Amino acid sequence: MENRPYDAQRLARCASEIASSVRELSARGWTPATSSNFSMRLDERHVAITVSGRDKGRLTDDDVMVVDLSGSAVATDHRPSAETLLHTQLYARFPDVGCVLHTHSLNQTVASRLYAGAGQLRLEGYELLKAFNGNTTHEAAIDLPVLPNSQDMHTLAAQVDALLDNQPVWGYLIDGHGLYAWGRDMGEARRHLEAFEFLIACELELRRLHA
Numbered sequence: 001m002e003n004r005p006y007d008a009q010r011l012a013r014c015a016s017e018i019a020s021s022v023r024e025l026s027a028r029g030w031t032p033a034t035s036s037n038f039s040m041r042l043d044e045r046h047v048a049i050t051v052s053g054r055d056k057g058r059l060t061d062d063d064v065m066v067v068d069l070s071g072s073a074v075a076t077d078h079r080p081s082a083e084t085l086l087h088t089q090l091y092a093r094f095p096d097v098g099c100v101l102h103t104h105s106l107n108q109t110v111a112s113r114l115y116a117g118a119g120q121l122r123l124e125g126y127e128l129l130k131a132f133n134g135n136t137t138h139e140a141a142i143d144l145p146v147l148p149n150s151q152d153m154h155t156l157a158a159q160v161d162a163l164l165d166n167q168p169v170w171g172y173l174i175d176g177h178g179l180y181a182w183g184r185d186m187g188e189a190r191r192h193l194e195a196f197e198f199l200i201a202c203e204l205e206l207r208r209l210h211a
């Protein structure tokens with residue numbers, strides 16, 4: 001058996017968890033045209049992440065590879081997600097982060113366009129705010145940041161770093177692009193992702209109704 005610098009059994013479990021979760025999210029239409037990327041922490045130095053360009057609706061365990069915290073591929077010739085740096089920066093900065101999910105749903109993308117000027121979308125007064133750690137009441141508010149898009153990952157990562165310096169957040173939108181959300185494990189990251197998606201949809205619907 002080859003000697004790998006990470007636990008191969010943990011990789012197998014994470015790859016399976018990522019692939020099945022991603023297929024579910026894809027079935028909801030949140031990952032059009034091969035977009036979106038997903039990862040889980042393997043250990044202090046390694047991350048399991050989706051291979052770049054794969055069809056997320058048909059994702060298999062083999063479409064998940066390993067990178068180190070600088071984003072370099074480990075023990076594989078596969079190319080990691082083009083947005084790997086946006087994942088690894090969270091793992092490097094927060095030892096508690098165990099899973100990062102990035103999707104391109106219609107609601108996320110439309111909201112990112114509408115609120116890019118304001119730089120954030122305020123989510124306030126919703127029972128579902130309790131899906132985020134630390135919130136115990138609907139009488140709360142979360143400002144979901146909206147960052148300018150860039151094809152230069154270092155530019156994007158610098159914007160995210162500045163954001164994380166200023167406030168505790170569980171996710172952010174990128175203008176015309178999509179949503180990043182994370183948590184301590186897949187369950188928590190999905191809860192955050194689904195809560196953001198639902199609350200964003202509520203805000204868009206209220207705008208449509210001019211409420």
Ligand SMILES: CSC[C@@H](O)[C@@H](O)C(=O)COP(=O)(O)O
Pocket residue numbers: 033034035036037050051052053054080081082083102
């Ligand atoms: C198919 S366009 C979307 C990509 O540019 C990117 O934003 C994305 O989410 C997926 O990139 P990937 O390299 O497959 O992880």
Ligand SMILES: [Zn+2]
Pocket residue numbers: 035036037083102104177178
């Ligand atoms: Zn993307």
